[in-house]
Amino acid sequence: MSLEQQPRRTAKGTRVKLRIGLIGLGDQWQSMHRPALRMLGDRFDVRAIYCNVSKLAESAVSEFQADPVDGYQALVTRDDIDAVLVLENSWLRFLPATAACRAGKAVYWASDLDFDPVRDQDFKSCVQDSGVAFMAGLPRRFSPATLRLKELIATNLGSPRLIFCHKRLSLEDAPLKRRDQITRRGMEGNLGDDSRVDPEEIRARMTRTEMMQLIDWCCYVVGERPVSVMSANHSEDEAADYQALSMLFEDSSSARTSRDRFSTGTHVSSENGATSTNGSSMDSSAVSESPRRSSGSGGVTAQVSCGSYIPAQWREAIGFRPPAAMQVCCENGVAFIDLPGTLVWFDDAGRHQEFLEGESPVGEKMLGQFHRAVTSLVRNLSGLEDAFNAAAILKGARTSLREGRRVDLRDLA
Structure with a gap:
């Protein structure tokens, strides 16, 4: 336009x-x-x-x-x-x-971000051929803590080496208008039909959408797409109560000239705040499989997991000692993120804690970026490409689970 x-x-x-x-x-x-x-x-x-x-x-x-x-x-x-x-x-x-x-x-x-990279290709082609701006909502990219982490990676912390993301899902994460139907164990039907809802289908879609968000978040923090993925779920069923995957990113030195950068076009700077609270610890439930590399390697491993393994009636247990939303081990330090605006990081100088709640809300940042995308003379479809990229990675993870091997994502391109 x-x-x-x-x-x-x-x-x-x-x-x-x-x-x-x-x-x-x-x-x-x-x-x-x-x-x-x-x-x-x-x-x-x-x-x-x-x-x-x-x-x-x-x-x-x-x-x-x-x-x-x-x-x-x-x-x-x-x-x-x-x-x-x-x-x-x-x-x-x-x-x-x-x-x-x-x-x-x-x-x-x-x-819904539950794209299928093959089945929904016609939709992607329609958007690409239309000539209009398209932006997918990826709120974790726009959180103040994420944007501040990107600044620290470029300055104090250095390049990421290991990333851990874990999300506990519960009934509270389901769409409001469907919670009663899930609780009452509604009749089996199509997921989009509000009158007939299969609870297992709802859980499967919630998990897929959350996994896609976490995958994209890791790709954005690293700044490139992974080259391989391996999955290890609690069961092979798509509605498994725990799903996990390990993404391997290319060595930064070899990927420097060819990497496809992830960018929102938004940059936010923040002031540091100093207080003290208890820090988070690494979540041991993530996938541990990854190729061994020497300490000098520039490759990155991201371990992502998502689960609804705690029954909805155990409300107190669901929120008990939740792990940090993201934990990043970098060349010169380690950082822990709690969304939307809390960041704790450590380096040789010790502990630093920043509270970024004073920043603009995530919704404002995303709509502001959409306004720039529409009014800009340069068309930007990165949101569409990134959403389909996350879907392709998740599809590769399903292949890995089914075949019991690490899947090279370059073969799926």
Whole structure:
């Protein structure tokens, strides 16, 4: 979309104001997207809203003085819409985004990241051929702690050597409107059908989506794509209560000229805060298999795990002594991240603890980046490529589990 097609500007006349439509309001509407749109009122003008939850839609329509619409097709074909924000998982899957791309509208995708690199190739091609901007919601990249970690890697800590990520899932992580159905053990049916939900399917999709987010997070921190992956789950079932994988990244010296950098285009600097609390410890549940390398090697191993192995009724146990969201061992130190804004790191000088809650919220950063992507003269599809890259890595992990070997991801390219 060219700037000539976007004549609406702020009062200062220095920034394009995008006219947007919202498709679905989702579980993060109140906590992330609504506050971000309120704060970024000088960049976004909400013109139309399509949402199946009537009370929520009425409230949003009144708050943003937008028009309610009866379907996503009616929304994306409006002349007063420049971009579309898909904010909810539903049985429609890619249909709203596909329709928006064909109508020439930019897309912000905060819906399900459960892509299949083969089955969903038509959707990827549709976005690439449309010529519009597309951004996938990858919130961990935009957290203040992640951005500060990238700064420390470039300055104090040096290149990563080992990365550990673990996430405990529970019923509370399931979409709000489906929790009651999961608890009541709803009838088996298609995942996108809200009236018939198989709890095991829900858990499988939650785990896949979380694993994709963690995979992308590791790739972003390292700054390149892995060359191989190996998986070790609790069982071969896709809805296994514990899934883990080990990614091996190329030696930094050999990858320097060919690596495909991951970038959000956002840079945030933070001030250090000094207090003392108990630090986190390495989670021993991660996959331990990785090739032996000498201490001088520049390669990186990332171990990612995700599990729903604690029953939902054991609420106190789920939150007991959770491991750090990410633990990174670098050349000159080690760092521990608790999202969104706590970072503890150690080097030769000792312990440093930083609290970054004063930074802009993650939702604002992501929508701000989307605004830049739409108004920029340079098209950026990195979010789409990165999401499909994470899906391909996860697919390679399933192959590894099935065949009992480390899978070379370069063979899948």
